Every structure is written in structure tokens, then in C-alpha cells.
Amino acid sequence: MSSSITNGGAAVGRAPSQTVPYKPKTGEIPTAPGVYRFRDPARRVLYVGKAKNLRARLSNYFQPLRNLHERTRRMVTTAASVEWTVVGNEFEALQLEYTWIKEFNPPFNVVFKDDKTYPYLAVTLGENVPRALVTRNRKDKTSRYFGPYTKVWAIRETLDLMLKAFPMRSCSDGVFRRAEQTGRPCLLADIGKCAAPCVGRITREEHRELANEFVDFMSGSDQRYLRTLSKAMADASAELNFEAAARYRDRIQALTAVMEKTAVVLSDNVDIDVFAIAHDELAAAVQQFIVRGGRIRGTRSWVVDKELDLELGELVETVLQNAYDGDFAPPREVIVPEVPDDSVALEQWLTARRAEVDGASRGGAVALRTAQRGDKAQLAQTAAINAKNALALYKTRRSADFTSRSQALNVIQEALGMAEAPLRIECYDVSHLQGTNVVASMVVMEDGLPRKDQYRRFSIAETTDDTDSIYQVLTRRLAYLKEEAAAPVAERDEETGETRRKKFAYAPQLLLVDGGQPQVSAAKRALDESGVQGIQLAGIAKRLEEVWLPDSDYPVILPRNSDALFLIQRIRDEAHRFAITYQRSTRKRDISSVLGTVPGLGPARVKELLSHFGSVARLRGASVDDIAQARGIGPALAKAVYDALHASEATAVPAAAPASE
Numbered sequence: 001m002s003s004s005i006t007n008g009g010a011a012v013g014r015a016p017s018q019t020v021p022y023k024p025k026t027g028e029i030p031t032a033p034g035v036y037r038f039r040d041p042a043r044r045v046l047y048v049g050k051a052k053n054l055r056a057r058l059s060n061y062f063q064p065l066r067n068l069h070e071r072t073r074r075m076v077t078t079a080a081s082v083e084w085t086v087v088g089n090e091f092e093a094l095q096l097e098y099t100w101i102k103e104f105n106p107p108f109n110v111v112f113k114d115d116k117t118y119p120y121l122a123v124t125l126g127e128n129v130p131r132a133l134v135t136r137n138r139k140d141k142t143s144r145y146f147g148p149y150t151k152v153w154a155i156r157e158t159l160d161l162m163l164k165a166f167p168m169r170s171c172s173d174g175v176f177r178r179a180e181q182t183g184r185p186c187l188l189a190d191i192g193k194c195a196a197p198c199v200g201r202i203t204r205e206e207h208r209e210l211a212n213e214f215v216d217f218m219s220g221s222d223q224r225y226l227r228t229l230s231k232a233m234a235d236a237s238a239e240l241n242f243e244a245a246a247r248y249r250d251r252i253q254a255l256t257a258v259m260e261k262t263a264v265v266l267s268d269n270v271d272i273d274v275f276a277i278a279h280d281e282l283a284a285a286v287q288q289f290i291v292r293g294g295r296i297r298g299t300r301s302w303v304v305d306k307e308l309d310l311e312l313g314e315l316v317e318t319v320l321q322n323a324y325d326g327d328f329a330p331p332r333e334v335i336v337p338e339v340p341d342d343s344v345a346l347e348q349w350l351t352a353r354r355a356e357v358d359g360a361s362r363g364g365a366v367a368l369r370t371a372q373r374g375d376k377a378q379l380a381q382t383a384a385i386n387a388k389n390a391l392a393l394y395k396t397r398r399s400a401d402f403t404s405r406s407q408a409l410n411v412i413q414e415a416l417g418m419a420e421a422p423l424r425i426e427c428y429d430v431s432h433l434q435g436t437n438v439v440a441s442m443v444v445m446e447d448g449l450p451r452k453d454q455y456r457r458f459s460i461a462e463t464t465d466d467t468d469s470i471y472q473v474l475t476r477r478l479a480y481l482k483e484e485a486a487a488p489v490a491e492r493d494e495e496t497g498e499t500r501r502k503k504f505a506y507a508p509q510l511l512l513v514d515g516g517q518p519q520v521s522a523a524k525r526a527l528d529e530s531g532v533q534g535i536q537l538a539g540i541a542k543r544l545e546e547v548w549l550p551d552s553d554y555p556v557i558l559p560r561n562s563d564a565l566f567l568i569q570r571i572r573d574e575a576h577r578f579a580i581t582y583q584r585s586t587r588k589r590d591i592s593s594v595l596g597t598v599p600g601l602g603p604a605r606v607k608e609l610l611s612h613f614g615s616v617a618r619l620r621g622a623s624v625d626d627i628a629q630a631r632g633i634g635p636a637l638a639k640a641v642y643d644a645l646h647a648s649e650a651t652a653v654p655a656a657a658p659a660s661e
Helices: 054-061 072-078 090-104 150-163 171-184 204-218 222-238 244-260 312-321 343-358 374-401 402-416 465-487 517-531 562-597 605-611 618-621 624-629 635-650
Strands: 003-007 034-039 046-049 082-085 120-121 132-135 143-146 272-279 283-292 295-305 332-335 367-369 424-433 436-446 456-459 490-492 499-501 511-514 536-541 545-549
Touching: 034 054, 034 090, 046 054, 054 082, 082 143, 090 343, 120 150, 120 204, 120 605, 132 150, 143 204, 222 374, 244 312, 244 456, 272 312, 272 374, 283 312, 283 374, 295 374, 332 374, 343 367, 374 562, 402 562, 424 465, 424 562, 436 465, 436 562, 456 465, 456 562, 465 511, 465 517, 511 517, 511 562, 517 536, 536 562, 605 618, 624 635
Parallel strands: 272 332, 332 367, 424 511, 511 536
Antiparallel strands: 003 082, 034 046, 034 082, 120 132, 120 143, 272 283, 283 295, 424 436, 436 456, 490 499, 536 545
């Protein structure tokens, strides 16, 4: 039972500047489960969503515009109307949302388009004489499919080994009919990779049994077959039937080779899919491990751009809908990084998909879980590492492409109103641990590529907050450019004898700081006081990925999937990584130098202390008794360590350090 309502009227009781004019009255929106659609003036569907409570969900979109996330605000302001359809329960809402996303392909929905066509190993059990083949088509419901495999050569190698153990038919229909007519089998029969049912060497019933054994082995019954074959080989040998024993031996070797090509990760009765998702504000990478019979039989991975800012649970739901679209059937257990709120409805949908794709006879309820401990948790962690690497590689490749870099620099130039493209960009970030060990980083990109030989690190002796740190760092950095303007700073190349400017004396066209208006204001103060001209200043705020210019009340919003924003993101993230690395090294040197003053505490015991507590913060917060629990540390030594740590907190002041050259 469902009903549909459309609203495109004016807002009541709220100024248009605060929200959109088509906002429906709150009382008009039902509190029942349902699916909603945002449409633009041309009636194109922009976004499809579902809700347990339509009124509560839609109210989130019609807050004052300034309170909305930037990408949500763009979707809401692009739309001209909203409509909703009430359904009976959450499961019906999930089904209808899935159907409409496939039908309308809304631009603001996350659709994980996997552009790969994966190969499968198939056994055509629906034919009179089943056949094993490699295929990319899963349309035949009477066939059994194994995979997907990432490489077609891997599946052909597997099939070749399997035919040695289970010599079933693998030829085409034309070849099979020709052999029946002529009474002569093909080469595969002569080399022992086909039992030749075409010429009656075995009956069709015996060949079907062979095909069923092939399917059982690929479905996870591999250990059982190895045990059975090993016993048969031993029996044949005991009966002095060495020829039969040799055939069993060859089959065992072939099956063992197949098993060695797939990693054992779980017990042999486990069929699961493991998903990991790495995502940021703009993109998401998905890694799927397909485990059948305790072995990784295949993997899938894909990366897409995100249009709206979604939480991990919402991404999981979208990932599963797209992963099991078409011919992919879910197993009985699916491991995800986070179980979404509507997991019950999602499990019902996955169960229906399993029965639809694999058939009712091989169906069964699908459970959605997270892995907390054990082998499944380790596998999930491996998948997560792969997803993170895929996301990093995606962003790196996108930034490294020459055409993309050129377009990105041109877009930045136009968006920031610069006279020329920023061929040299410097980005600064500040890092500290609860106000201590304050450091900063400077990273450089030229022509859109990192120049790591020109990265710089700064130690900050005393500071009040991040804005003061930014001011200090830029004052020190801009001093080099001021000296260059007065008298060029040069260095001599020892190999060529040429004189050239020092790398640190090159002025950037664009100077970026990690932060919003406060950080940009502090940077502008340093730039004004330096007197250096011709440098564009901007800040990149992480929460909404917006670019702030000096003396501007509104940020510059770059298209969320643009190469320009990816380039700015990358240099900001690189500055953050470089600052964090330096900050950690200073913390380690700081604590090691303090502990080194304690009599009787050598480098080995310092290392043991840090290993025992796991972090400097835990060591500083430990009591004398806690410190004495570490190996090789007695009560007296523990008291000396405690006194040294807390004396350093009270009296030590970090020394100022200039920018490294």
C-alpha cells in the first residue's frame, strides 16, 4: 500500500533567503516510512532517498541554508520540488529506492559503477552433457558460476588444472557434435583432459557425476575430495594396482595445485563476502573479498566520486545495493565495516537477491555483520588496507595526469581571480599534541606535482594557538622572499660551478594554509607585514572542503568532483602528513632525551618503557607503581623516571628552531 504526494509550492512562515521556496509545510509530510525524490525545474530526478520517518528525514533538508552541508545545499537549491511515496515498511522503502535509482540514475546519488566485466568459471549443468567454460555472462540460471576472477589467465589456468582431476567436457557445441558424428574425440581426450562422452568412453550419467564432483570441489568440498582420493590411491597401491594408483596420484597433484593458488583464510565450510570502504569528502573506494570454502576465490574493487556527504552506514547500504545488482548473488554472511541502521530491511533485500540470482534451492537468509575479532576481523583489516591504498592511488593518478593537472591549475586561477596559473603552490599546516611540541610543515607543488626536495619543517617555541603559529611560520618563511627582493640569495653548484638562487628563495604564486577564515587572516597579517607582493593567499577548510580568501565573507566553492579540488586536497593532505611525521619525531626525541638523564636508564630500557606503555602520553600519565611493572624497571628506578618526567613538564621550554634548509 503506497501513496504519492508532490510539493512545489512556496514556503510558509520562513523567508526565501533562509530556505528554499518549495519547502512543504511540516504537517503535510507524513511520519510513515517512504521514499522521496527531489526534482529540478525540468522534472529530472536529482536525488532519491528513503526514510523510516519521512517528516523527520525531509525536515533535515529544509533547515536554514547556512546550516546545510555545502553539497546538500547545492542539491536542495538546484531542485524545484520534492515528492514522496508512502510505503508499508522499511523493506518496501528499500526496494522502491533501489528500483528508482536504477530507473532514474539521479546525479546526486552515489552509484558505484564497476566498469569491469569479470570472468567466471561456469559449469552448464542445464545441458544434457555439462560443459566447463570461461565466461563473462551470468544469464543462464541453470549453470553454476565460480568467481569472479580478476584476471582471465588465472581462471584459464585453474580450469586447465581442474580438467586433469575432473576430465569433463570443455569443448564447444560444434566440436562436440562433430566428434559424435565422426566417432573421433578431440585432442583433449587424447591428453587426458576429457573423458570423451562424445564417443562413449563414459556414459552421459557418468559424465554428469563427474561434472557434479567438479562443482562440489569448486564449492568448497576440496579437503573431502583430497581425503577420498588419498584413500583410493592407498587402496589401489595395496592391491598392487599401480596404474590406478598413479591416476589417483595425478588427480591429487592437480587438485593440490588448484588449492595452492587460492589463499586459505578461514575454515573450509565458510562462505562470506568481506567489504571494506575507504572514503573522504569527495570519493569512496570499495574492496570486496569473495570467500568460498574458506578460500579467497575472487576480489572486486572500484572507486567513485561522492555527490552528497554520506555517513559510513549509508555508504554501506549503497555499496551492497550496487555490489549485488545484476548477476552477483550474496552469500549467507556479509561482513561490512559498519552495520547500517536499517539492517533488518537490508538483510531481507539481500536474502531476496540471493534467491533470485542463485535460485530458491540455493537460497537462504543473509546475515549482515561486522567482524570484531579472529580471522574474519584480520581479513576485514586486510580489505580495509586495500581500500585505503586504492583511494590513495585513485587520487594520485588523477592529480598526476598532465591534462588533469593543467585543467586543475587553470580552474584554480579562474576561481581565485589570479592573473596567471599557480605553477608553484606552497601549503602550510600546524601540528601539536595538546599544545605541546608545536611544529609546522611547508610542502611544495610545481606544475601540480610534489617537489619533496623543497619541503620544509618548522619548530615553534612558544605560541598561543594555531593562528599565532601560522603567523610565526609565514613571517619566517616570507623573510627569505624579502631578502631575495633586496639582494638575490644565491648558492654555488659544486659540480658545474654555476651560481643559482636557493630553492627556498623561489616565491609561490599561491600560498595555501590549512584552515578557514581565522587562519587566512593570520596569514594575511604576516604577508602584509613582510611587504612581499604578487602572492595569492587562500585557506582550505577541511569540513566542507571550501576555499577561503582574505577579507571575504563567503568561501569559494569548487565543484566537488573537479580536478582543481583534488589537487588542493592532495597538497593539503600532504602538508598534514608531513607535519604529523615531524611532530611525532620531535615527541620521540623529547622523551628520549629526558629519560636519558636518569641514572641507570640506558637506551634499551628507554625502548622497553616506550614499548610497554605504547605511547608517550601513557608513560607521562603512569604512576610510579605502573612504571615499575615494565621489564627491567625496579621501584627505585621507576621513582627516578617519574620524577624526571614530571620535572621536565614543569620546567622545560622547547628551543626555537629556524626553518630547515
